[in-house]
Amino acid sequence: MSAIETTGLTKYYGDTRGIDDLSFSVAEGEVFGFLGPNGAGKTTTIRTLLGFVAPTGGSATLLGRDVTDEAALVEAKRHVGYLPSNPGLDEGVTGRRLIRYHAALKGDERSDELLERFDPPVEREVGDYSTGNKQKLALVLAFMHDPDLVIMDEPTSGLDPLMQERLYEFIEDERSRGTTFFFSSHVLSEVRKVCDRVGIVRDGRLVAMEDVEELLDRSGKRVRVAVEEALDPADFEIAGVHDLDAGDGDASFMFTGEYDALLDHLREYTVRDLEIEEAPLEDVFMKFYDHAPAERPASSPPTETAASAGGETDV
Numbered sequence: 001m002s003a004i005e006t007t008g009l010t011k012y013y014g015d016t017r018g019i020d021d022l023s024f025s026v027a028e029g030e031v032f033g034f035l036g037p038n039g040a041g042k043t044t045t046i047r048t049l050l051g052f053v054a055p056t057g058g059s060a061t062l063l064g065r066d067v068t069d070e071a072a073l074v075e076a077k078r079h080v081g082y083l084p085s086n087p088g089l090d091e092g093v094t095g096r097r098l099i100r101y102h103a104a105l106k107g108d109e110r111s112d113e114l115l116e117r118f119d120p121p122v123e124r125e126v127g128d129y130s131t132g133n134k135q136k137l138a139l140v141l142a143f144m145h146d147p148d149l150v151i152m153d154e155p156t157s158g159l160d161p162l163m164q165e166r167l168y169e170f171i172e173d174e175r176s177r178g179t180t181f182f183f184s185s186h187v188l189s190e191v192r193k194v195c196d197r198v199g200i201v202r203d204g205r206l207v208a209m210e211d212v213e214e215l216l217d218r219s220g221k222r223v224r225v226a227v228e229e230a231l232d233p234a235d236f237e238i239a240g241v242h243d244l245d246a247g248d249g250d251a252s253f254m255f256t257g258e259y260d261a262l263l264d265h266l267r268e269y270t271v272r273d274l275e276i277e278e279a280p281l282e283d284v285f286m287k288f289y290d291h292a293p294a295e296r297p298a299s300s301p302p303t304e305t306a307a308s309a310g311g312e313t314d315v
């Protein structure tokens, strides 16, 4: 069984396209990153998966249960954690009180451990919390019932670098316990760090689905070389050289060829400096953002009228 499965999932808000014809699956135990520029449809996908808005077309299952079937969705959500991008927490109560409330709703398997890990100031009223502290409390609430699948909408927004690192470590630990993650992001470095696979959405459509390691392997390495001699582009007519920028005594390019051939070639020069590094993720992903073909025109009309949105509640 897939943790998440969508088939032709579509959501229009009136005439405005949210997502169109999304089909993908997330395997159990996988950490899946859902990437795309602003307005691409990431939040709409998450809200549709969680039943906060009804799809206009297509279907989706969470942990094998149809998200448009209310009873099935309630059952699925007992095993699902959700971290919204702006957790709308009740501001007039203490963090401790909210934790107790959530414990009564969905159970509490591990709030003590999570509080130790994320350390939000639980004795204070949530209204006095900083954005980062709200996010820490939201993390405790999202994980306290020990969910099998966790859906997170831009989880690191609002966290300082130290807390971001702590969250990445936590995701790693959870992954080794078999928890499945689906999270949206536009922070490319975090995708590199924690995701097994990424789906890239643009203008409401899925434009790529990639294994992160394979994607980086295929993209090759960035090479920078400085030599004593003057250089021109003809000096780098070697198989596997792309995006060449050759200056007077230095050159930089993407390389997908054989290293031996490159090193043999460089031996003809007096090399002053040589750097070979992983392709910058920005370059790798931007081509999907900018050039990937959309399957249909951006303004194609919905086939059915938008269904009414359900109320948004935490799970």
Ligand SMILES: Nc1ncnc2c1ncn2[C@@H]1O[C@H](COP(=O)(O)OP(=O)(O)OP(=O)(O)O)[C@@H](O)[C@H]1O
Pocket: 013, 016, 017, 018, 019, 036, 037, 038, 039, 040, 041, 042, 043, 044, 045
């Ligand atoms: N409630 C709504 N009513 C009307 N249009 C909406 C609504 N929510 C989203 N949209 C539209 O749907 C499209 C997808 O928006 P969505 O918020 O899902 O994108 P996103 O990828 O999450 O963007 P961001 O990274 O900026 O959060 C956008 O054109 C947006 O304007």
